[in-house]
Amino acid sequence: MTVQNPGTTTAVPIPAQSTYQARIADYWNREHNPVNLELGKIDDLYHHHYGIGDADWSVLDETDAERRRELVTAELHRLEHAQAELLATHLGPLTPADRVFDAGCGRGGGSVTAHLRYGCHADGVTISAKQAEFAAEQARARGIDDKVRYHHRNMLDTGLATGAYAASWNNESTMYVELDLLFAEHARLLRRGGRYVVITGCYNDTYGQASREVSLINAHYICDIHPRSEYFRAMARHRLVPAHVEDLTAATIPYWELRKQADHLVTGIEDTFLTAYKNGSFQYLLIVADRV
Ligand code: GPP
Ligand code: MG
Numbered sequence: 001m002t003v004q005n006p007g008t009t010t011a012v013p014i015p016a017q018s019t020y021q022a023r024i025a026d027y028w029n030r031e032h033n034p035v036n037l038e039l040g041k042i043d044d045l046y047h048h049h050y051g052i053g054d055a056d057w058s059v060l061d062e063t064d065a066e067r068r069r070e071l072v073t074a075e076l077h078r079l080e081h082a083q084a085e086l087l088a089t090h091l092g093p094l095t096p097a098d099r100v101f102d103a104g105c106g107r108g109g110g111s112v113t114a115h116l117r118y119g120c121h122a123d124g125v126t127i128s129a130k131q132a133e134f135a136a137e138q139a140r141a142r143g144i145d146d147k148v149r150y151h152h153r154n155m156l157d158t159g160l161a162t163g164a165y166a167a168s169w170n171n172e173s174t175m176y177v178e179l180d181l182l183f184a185e186h187a188r189l190l191r192r193g194g195r196y197v198v199i200t201g202c203y204n205d206t207y208g209q210a211s212r213e214v215s216l217i218n219a220h221y222i223c224d225i226h227p228r229s230e231y232f233r234a235m236a237r238h239r240l241v242p243a244h245v246e247d248l249t250a251a252t253i254p255y256w257e258l259r260k261q262a263d264h265l266v267t268g269i270e271d272t273f274l275t276a277y278k279n280g281s282f283q284y285l286l287i288v289a290d291r292v
Pocket of ligand 1: 033035036047048049050172173175200201202217221223225267269
């Protein structure tokens with residue numbers, strides 16, 4: 001290695017700080033799955049997470065093929081939005097003066113959901129420049145860009161203001177990062193008594209190591225699903241104290257059963273999720289914690 005100028009350091013490129021992170025940004029910059037875009041189009045709430053709750057199976061009875069596709073798309077979107085609303089419920093109570101941080105915000109649906117519910121300011125961060133542009137355009141179109149902002153940054157190193165946030169969350173984005181680095185950043189951003197919420201897929205320590213299905217999910221999204229235990233260990237190390245934990249595994253299975261039957265939307269990962277949930281190796285988990 002040649003040290004050309006020992007008196008200075010070279011800034012690490014932000015937001016992609018490693019080859020891995022550059023690869024993730026590349027994936028999300030190219031991602032155009034109909035299962036995300038067709039659902040989002042319905043009401044301009046673009047989610048990048050799965051759904052919860054009982055499905056209305058009658059949508060499958062529709063005999064007109066095109067109408068059936070529309071009904072199935074709308075039903076999957078309803079279930080995804082129900083998941084976003086559940087997460088938003090746990091952020092509050094919040095006032096319009098409060099600020100929230102959406103870590104790994106994707107195309108922005110979660111921040112808009114929180115803003116619509118509480119009137120709060122929101123800062124969403126994504127490592128994908130395309131997602132950040134898309135989300136910002138959505139906020140402009142809604143006329144809420146004065147309060148809902150999206151940043152092309154790394155959620156481990158946001159540059160946002162210390163202690164400025166009343167609540168923060170990760171909605172299915174923790175599997176892309178080391179939890180210690182992530183929770184250190186949430187603990188820094190949250191004010192004392194602030195709220196942290198995570199919904200995630202984690203592997204079940206009771207089952208043992210990651211199952212074949214968990215490994216297939218990792219390969220599909222280029223992520224690294226953590227064991228359930230690691231969340232609690234890492235939170236404890238970063239002043240995040242769990243106040244509520246909910247296993248959403250049973251609640252998410254109808255979403256996957258319905259998505260599996262949506263020929264116009266499937267991505268090929270549906271059976272793997274269903275097997276992983278049903279064989280007990282994988283869990284869909286909500287954790288709500290207080291920043292102490
Ligand atoms: C959802 O995004 C999934 C992730 C961000 C990563 C993996 C999550 C786990 C719980 C393991 P998406 O809505 O873009 O996925 P899809 O295109 O499959 O709908
Ligand atoms: Mg999706």
